[in-house]
Amino acid sequence: MVARVATVAFQGIEVVEVDVQVRLHPGLANFLIVGLADKAVGESRERVSGALASLGLSLPQKRIVVNLAPADLAKEGSHFDLPIAVGLLAAMGVLPPDEMAGFLALGELSLDGRMNPVAGVLPAALHASAQGRGLICPQAQGGEAAWAQGIEVLAPNDLLALVNHVKGSQVLTPPEPAVAPPRDEGADLADIKGQESAKRAAEIAAAGSHNLLMTGPPGSGKSMLAARLPGLLPSLSPAEALEVSMIHSVAGTLEEGKLLRQRPFRDPHHSASLPSLVGGGHRAKPGEVSLAHNGVLFLDELPEFARATLEALRQPLETGRVSIARANAHVTYPARVQLVAAMNPCRCGHLDDAAQACARAPRCALDYQAKISGPLFDRIDLHVDVPAVSLADLALPEPREGSAQVAERVAAARAIQARRFAALPEDRRPRSNAELEGRLLEEAAELDGDARGLLTGAAEKLRLTARSYHRVLRVARTLADLAGEERVGRPQLAEALTYRRMALSRT
Known part of the structure; x- marks a missing residue:
């Protein structure tokens, strides 16, 4: 079975949807990320492994292949951590794959499972709204994503909170749109x-x-x-x-x-x-x-x-x-x-x-x-x-x-x-x-x-x-x-x- 999670790549302020496909194969244990990924995306292997360990989970002793489609589009940035981790959890049976199909995810993971802010949440949220999907992003950027009208925004502080929410043992509060305070000019x-x-x-x-x-x-x-x-x-x-x-x-x-x-x-x-x-x-x-x-x-x-x-x-x-x-x-x-x-x-x-x-x-x-x-x-x-x-x-x-x-x-x-x-x-x-x-x-x-x-x-x-x-x-x-x-x-x-x-x- 192939677990799929949607995320995005950026060309200027334009958004290109990326399909994160995760599959577990029998064979020698390995973790491969393919699809024209840059160094930051390639390093997701270590961050995702550490985040799963924080949940008490270890990587399955199988050949793990993550494909970022379309394969000829350059993938840059650490925001691929979260969709890779979510796809891996779905492939492992921890999360139901059908629950993830309605969301677009982006976020950087720490080794302890916490989610760090990433660039591009607002255009990603607007794209998700246009596609009729929800959005999963770091808690610090929930107020940014909430400006996209008519979508469900999940903004957990860490990967554990996301898993608990999907399983029904915890409820994430929907974020409120946030506005920057006026600058204190102090100049007249x-x-x-x-x-x-x-x-x-x-x-x-x-x-x-x-x-x-x-x-x-x-x-x-x-x-x-x-x-x-x-x-x-x-x-x-x-x-x-x-x-x-x-x-x-x-x-x-x-x-x-x-x-x-x-x-x-x-x-x-x-x-x-x-x-x-x-x-x-x-x-x-x-x-x-x-x-x-x-x-x-x-x-x-x-x-x-x-x-x-x-x-x-x-x-x-x-x-x-x-x-x-x-x-x-x-x-x-x-x-x-x-x-x-x-x-x-x-x-x-x-x-x-x-x-x-x-x-x-x-x-x-x-x-x-x-x-x-x-x-x-x-x-x-x-x-x-x-x-x-x-x-x-x-x-x-x-x-x-x-x-x-x-x-x-x-x-x-x-x-x-x-x-x-x-x-x-x-x-x-x-x-x-x-x-x-x-x-x-x-x-x-x-x-x-x-x-x-x-x-x-x-x-x-x-x-x-x-x-x-x-x-x-x-x-x-x-x-x-x-x-x-x-x-x-x-x-x-x-x-x-x-x-x-x-x-x-x-x-």
Whole structure:
């Protein structure tokens, strides 16, 4: 008899069902796992043997063959421990095989039989729900699996509790859906004195999900502004929360199996490698750009990142997804992020201060900023200078307006954007003004004759690319939404043009 237990393998956030087949043959005692298993899966033999020993059971003195079908699909990860153990228990007659047919199982086993958390429980639970199956997972991730509607979730602490539940001598309590608590930001825009232009740019960026680059000398408050941006953003919608949590689940970063409701804020160090930023490695795991999906990716000291690493961001910023091609994997992850970056104007950081600037100014600024390619600069909607804070600004009292007041205006502008496209099909509906394109952009940012003349003249004078032209229109539409204006007027367009990057003179 062949005992069968269903589990899954992952290709990005996509789930592929795997049939774990266990059979006991007469012959020399042996334990084989076949089906293109990696080292972690091969080591399941020892973990499963130890877990069974914790139940007072020893492996039968037979030839044990575990087949992971389909055989040509690479199997990676320790989550195969539990389905192998359950299949083996069914083959040994400890568990009834028909009881296991209605469940999908995944989890890592300790040598004492306890179940350890694994990556990918949320997408596995959604797959089980679509297939009309239940799910067996570690207790620590029961709250994660419970978000899949209409399925039976068994979340035991150890293998013994699972066996007792199936045999009827113990009842496992169904887990409740768990939500991650709000981040304790402890940071408010009111903490920043002066920098009103930069605060205005941060508000526009939050209202329309626009990319933002802040340039200024060290200590001017660029990182402080970026750290306060999450406090201006609205919470994730239920659909967005599920999508973001699935990525973090596959990456193994979903703490305690709790669904995320706040937008991610990722700030990798400038020494980050290309695979860590865009994804990859042996198992083609999601990178920072995917972990920041539907949130903010903050790159401080932008020119200090490796050029190849930054150039790899160009496609995700344009398409909202990142494709990772490896010899053994080809996966695609969502990567719809709001890029926020900060940089000094030059290597010494004091380009505009003659008393502190180095002897190579302004040539050093040209060389330093040349580390960022023109196409990447072109993908940033808002370019804002953040000058050094004066002593007079530091002596001012705390600003009256903080993050809460700005967040209210941002929420109102986002609500206008949501109503504007509510009638469109969900798969074609922009989530913010930053996603407007084609006919939708033309309709939403329709200009009157005066404003159109201003844009045409500015486009010629500033030599705007087609991409820059459209990004100006998107920013202008966001400014009109913040002002509560139905149409984009000359004032909004003029302000939007001030946020385009002005190249340094080479003379």
